[in-house]
Each structure stands twice: as C-alpha cells, then as structure tokens.
Amino acid sequence: MSDVTEVCWLTVRQLSRALVNGEISIHDLVNVFLARAAEFNPASKAFIDVYADSARAHALKLAEQPGSGMLYGIPYGLKDLIDIKDHRTSAGSAVFIDNIASEDAHVVSQLTAAGAVCLGKLNLHEFAYGATGENALYGTAVNAYDSSRLAGGSSSGSAAAVAWGLSSFALGTDTGGSVRSPAALSGLVGLKPTYGRISMRGVTPYSWSLDHLGILSRDVRDCAVILQTLAEPDLADPGSTNRPTDHYLSEVDSLEDLTGRSIGVPRQFFYEHVDPEILSATERVISFLEKKGATVREVETPDLNFSRTVSLTIQMPEALSFHMPWLEQRAGDYGEDFRTGLALGQQILAEHYVRAKRLMTHYRTQIDDVLETVDILITPSTPIVAPKIGAVEVETEGLTEPVGNAMMRFTNFFNTTGHPAISIPSGMHSLGLPMGVQLVGKAFGEASLLAFAHLINSQWQFKLPLPKIN
Amino acid sequence: MPKDKPTLELLRTVGDTFGAHPFSDEDLSELVEPKLGMITSFKDLMDELDQLRTIDLGALPPALEIKTKDSTSDE
Numbered sequence: 196m197s198d199v200t201e202v203c204w205l206t207v208r209q210l211s212r213a214l215v216n217g218e219i220s221i222h223d224l225v226n227v228f229l230a231r232a233a234e235f236n237p238a239s240k241a242f243i244d245v246y247a248d249s250a251r252a253h254a255l256k257l258a259e260q261p262g263s264g265m266l267y268g269i270p271y272g273l274k275d276l277i278d279i280k281d282h283r284t285s286a287g288s289a290v291f292i293d294n295i296a297s298e299d300a301h302v303v304s305q306l307t308a309a310g311a312v313c314l315g316k317l318n319l320h321e322f323a324y325g326a327t328g329e330n331a332l333y334g335t336a337v338n339a340y341d342s343s344r345l346a347g348g349s350s351s352g353s354a355a356a357v358a359w360g361l362s363s364f365a366l367g368t369d370t371g372g373s374v375r376s377p378a379a380l381s382g383l384v385g386l387k388p389t390y391g392r393i394s395m396r397g398v399t400p401y402s403w404s405l406d407h408l409g410i411l412s413r414d415v416r417d418c419a420v421i422l423q424t425l426a427e428p429d430l431a432d433p434g435s436t437n438r439p440t441d442h443y444l445s446e447v448d449s450l451e452d453l454t455g456r457s458i459g460v461p462r463q464f465f466y467e468h469v470d471p472e473i474l475s476a477t478e479r480v481i482s483f484l485e486k487k488g489a490t491v492r493e494v495e496t497p498d499l500n501f502s503r504t505v506s507l508t509i510q511m512p513e514a515l516s517f518h519m520p521w522l523e524q525r526a527g528d529y530g531e532d533f534r535t536g537l538a539l540g541q542q543i544l545a546e547h548y549v550r551a552k553r554l555m556t557h558y559r560t561q562i563d564d565v566l567e568t569v570d571i572l573i574t575p576s577t578p579i580v581a582p583k584i585g586a587v588e589v590e591t592e593g594l595t596e597p598v599g600n601a602m603m604r605f606t607n608f609f610n611t612t613g614h615p616a617i618s619i620p621s622g623m624h625s626l627g628l629p630m631g632v633q634l635v636g637k638a639f640g641e642a643s644l645l646a647f648a649h650l651i652n653s654q655w656q657f658k659l660p661l662p663k664i665n
Numbered sequence: 666m667p668k669d670k671p672t673l674e675l676l677r678t679v680g681d682t683f684g685a686h687p688f689s690d691e692d693l694s695e696l697v698e699p700k701l702g703m704i705t706s707f708k709d710l711m712d713e714l715d716q717l718r719t720i721d722l723g724a725l726p727p728a729l730e731i732k733t734k735d736s737t738s739d740e
Contacts, residue, residue: 389731390731391730391731404728436730436731501713501716501717504710504713504714504717505717507710508710508714519685519686522686523685523686526686531691531692531695531701532701534688534692535692535695535696535701537688538676538680538688538692538693538695538696539696539707539710541679541680541683541684541686541688542671542676542679542680542696542707547714549727550714550717550718550722551717552727552728553722553725553726553727553728554717554720554722555727555728556725556726556727556728556729557720557722557725559728559731560725587701597705611728613728613731638731639731
C-alpha cells in the first residue's frame with residue numbers, strides 16, 4: 196500500500212481487497228492497528244487490554260493457511276463484556292478484575308472461524324450500566340472529533356476504537372442504545388439487530404430482557420458483512436432465535452428507486468426537545484428518501500414519555516439478580532453509580548417488574564402495527580451531540596435532564612420492543628461533531644433495514660469528514 | 666395516586682427485611698435525593714409507575730419470544 200496510515204480508515208471490504216491483492220499481509224495489517232493503538236490509546240482510552248502477542252500469532256497462523264471470506268485477516272475489537280478464552284473479561288469493573296474466560300463467546304467463535312483477528316478488549320461503562328461511558332477504573336473513552344467530549348456509551352471503547360482508527364470494526368452491546376448512541380456521537384454506523392438475532396452466549400449480562408449484541412462499523416455494507424457472520428442461530432443460547440438468516444450482503448444494494456416504499460416519521464416525542472441542527476439533518480435525510488420516490492407518512496407511536504421508566508424497572512431487578520453473588524462478597528468494588536442502581540433494583544416491587552414486562556408486549560405490538568403501514572421508521576438517533584466529559588445535566592430546547600437520559604432518549608424504547616434499529620451518520624453539526632439518524636425496521640427485517648440504511652449511507656451528502664487526530 | 670416521599674429509613678427497612686444484601690445509607694440516599702445524575706429519585710419512579718398502572722393491559726402477558734406474522738409453528 197502506498198500509505199499505511201490510510202489503512203486504518205479503510206472499510207472491511209477495502210482491507211479484504213488489499214489482502215487478497217497482496218498489497219499488504221495480514222501480519223502487517225495487524226501491526227498497523229497495533230502500532231496505532233499503542234500511539235493513540237493513551238489519548239482515546241479505547242482499549243482496556245491489547246492482545247498484541249496473540250493477535251500477531253493469529254495473523255501468522257492465518258497466513259500459513261490462506262482462507263477466504265471478507266473477514267479473513269481483518270482486525271477487530273471486543274467490548275469487555277464479551278468472553279475470549281484465556282483472557283480477562285473485566286466488564287469494566289474491579290469486581291471482575293480477575294475473571295478469566297474459560298470459553299469463547301459464540302460471536303467470538305464465529306468471527307474466529309471467519310478468520311477475523313481480535314486486537315483486544317474495549318472500554319465501557321461499568322457492567323454496561325450507563326450511557327456516558329465514564330469509567331473510574333479505566334478512564335473515560337474520548338470522542339475522536341473533540342477530545343473534551345464523550346465517545347458515548349456504554350460501548351464507549353468500541354465507538355472510540357473505530358472512530359480513532361484503532362480497529363476496523365468492533366462489537367458492543369445495546370440494552371438501551373449503547374451501540375446506536377455512541378455510533379451517532381462518534382460518526383459511525385451502529386446496528387442493534389432484532390432481539391435474539393445474535394447469540395448472547397458468553398456475554399456478561401446486564402438485563403436479559405433488553406440486552407442485544409451490536410455492531411459498530413465504518414459503513415452499512417461492512418455492517419452487513421459482519422451481521423452475515425454473526426446472525427447464525429445458537430441453540431445453546433435460550434434467547435437466540437432459530438429463525439433462518441437472510442442474505443444481508445446481497446440485499447444491501449437492492450434499493451435504488453423507492454417508489455411504492457413508505458417511511459414513517461413519529462414526530463411526536465422524537466421531534467421534541469431536540470437540537471435544531473439534528474432535526475434539520477433528519478429532515479434532509481427524509482427529504483432525500485422522498486426524492487427517491489418514498490412516501491413519507493407521519494405515524495403515531497405509544498406514549499413514550501415513560502419508556503425509560505419501563506426499561507429501568509426491568510433493568511435493575513435483573514441486574515441485581517445476576518450480581519447478587521458478587522455483591523455479597525465485593526460490594527465495595529462496585530462503582531458508586533452502579534451500586535446505587537442495584538439498590539434501586541431491590542426496592543422495585545415484583546408487580547412493577549411484571550407490569551413493565553407486559554408493557555414491553557404492549558409496545559412491541561403497537562410498533563408491529565405501525566410497521567404494517569410503513570416499511571421503516573426514521574427518527575434522530577440522539578437529541579444532542581456528544582456532551583462534554585464530566586457534564587451531569589444537559590439542556591435541550593427547554594428540557595433539562597441527566598446527560599445519560601438524553602443520550603438514550605430516542606433509542607431505549609426499541610430495546611423494549613426488540614425491533615432492529617440502526618444509527619447512521621446524517622451530517623456534521625456546526626460544533627464540528629457528528630449527528631445521526633435512527634432507522635427502525637420490522638422484526639427480523641434486518642435485510643430491508645440495511646438496504647434503506649445503505650441507500651442513505653452511500654450518498655456523499657451524508658458522508659462525514661474523518662476526525663482530525665494527530 | 667401521589668404517594669409520600671420514601672424516606673431513607675423506609676428504604677433501609679425494606680432492604681433489611683426483604684433483601685438479601687444490605688445496601689449502605691450512602692447508596693440508599695442516592696435514591697432519596699439523587700446527585701450522580703444516573704437515576705431519577707425513587708419517588709419520581711414510583712409516581713411514574715403509578716401512572717403506568719392506569720394503562721389497561723387486559724390479559725396481555727409479559728414479553729416472550731419475538732414472533733413475526735410469517736413465523737411457522739416450529740419457530
């Protein structure tokens with residue numbers, strides 16, 4: 196390759212082509228990313244652990260047994276909730292500081308079988324609890340576009356690693372928006388597939404009812420490549436669906452003319468208390484889809500003002516149930532914010548928990564009905580751009596709320612419904628920060644969702660400049 | 666129906682009586698008067714949960730496996 200520093204910004208498909216054409220070796224490619232991680236991890240705080248030796252050894256082994264497939268030899272990073280055998284899964288917490296995984300998570304097995312090379316474990320909000328990604332143990336992952344701002348969370352390191360050019364793609368988890376929100380704030384693509392579409396076996400749980408494994412990538416096509424590898428049903432995971440997968444990669448290019456297609460815009464709630472520039476960017480995306488022939492229709496969603504309360508009422512008792520064995524032994528090792536959340540879990544009545552789970556069914560049914568009338572829904576991904584590190588509250592168009600609430604305001608509802616949702620870039624804010632739009636599709640309709648997302652993501656008008664790092 | 670604001674003493678009693686782990690007064694105080702910006706107060710949460718009680722859910726069950734209209738019986 197003429198300039199190895201360019202390598203870190205290439206898509207998975209471009210990297211794969213460079214490997215196939217012999218422009219770079221797998222070993223050199225892995226070394227490029229490892230060198231970059233060594234240089235920029237102190238500033239980005241993306242990685243918790245870098246597996247330099249095992250990544251190089253894996254690269255050499257792959258070179259000896261040439262394989263095929265677009266992920267063969269491609270370096271990636273893992274949110275440190277996801278197990279990789281013989282390595283620590285700290286979950287971003289002192290509580291799990293000595294927790295060595297005995298098996299690979301199912302998704303790691305799938306990526307390894309495809310020839311992808313794990314570079315290491317990525318930073319996160321302790322046990323994926325918060326949206327800010329602030330972590331007292333490992334520091335706070337930093338936004339690639341402005342080092343005074345958050346990368347987003349809880350998959351903060353996953354977003355930072357891809358946005359800083361330290362990894363070609365990353366896996367994260369999304370319980371209330373923890374993949375989509377950091378993707379939006381960091382200028383990336385972030386997919387939360389349908390609940391059950393990707394196995395969660397070998398992933399430290401936060402809230403079983405709401406946890407989804409997600410993908411952070413440079414563009415939608417890369418996301419389709421990775422989903423194709425990960426979407427295989429896992430009979431050993433009780434939450435995994437056995438529904439057959441689609442051909443995501445072949446269908447991602449299937450949309451050009453949108454005549455006969457319809458877009459639902461739920462302006463109530465999703466257009467309230469939003470940064471005006473983010474709304475304008477969302478409207479530009481809608482206008483583009485309309486010009487492509489789509490019918491745009493305003494749709495009504497359930498009353499979403501309490502959707503965060505419903506989510507919290509499910510999250511905290513489930514988290515408490517998982518953490519009880521460690522809480523009794525190591526309560527002092529938990530961060531103050533997460534321990535308080537667990538305390539909340541103890542006070543919630545069973546009646547409230549069951550009602551919240553029934554409201555999940557109610558919400559899911561209502562969104563199913565809305566999606567009978569339109570192909571996809573479109574909303575802003577977040578009402579704000581990346582907040583300053585350390586900010587506690589944010590004011591947006593007359594509404595003052597905790598920063599974490601704002602970052603998840605438009606995403607957490609779709610964890611309660613389980614529908615697939617993706618955040619893609621919609622433009623740059625005048626503050627020099629990325630903005631994103633969220634598309635929501637029918638249950639298990641990832642192929643169609645990705646096709647709509649790619650149509651937008653492939654337009655120059657919605658491309659973002661690379662961050663100015665150096 | 667508005668409820669009285671839960672006190673630290675009440676939360677401590679609930680935890681000590683029914684819970685398996687005794688949370689510290691410091692942790693429980695955050696539920697009474699939040700300062701960390703992570704959660705709303707327990708009182709606000711209870712008020713919102715009370716409002717959610719007014720939604721008629723009929724016999725709707727808790728969330729189960731996701732179905733789609735073209736799902737077959739063995740899915």
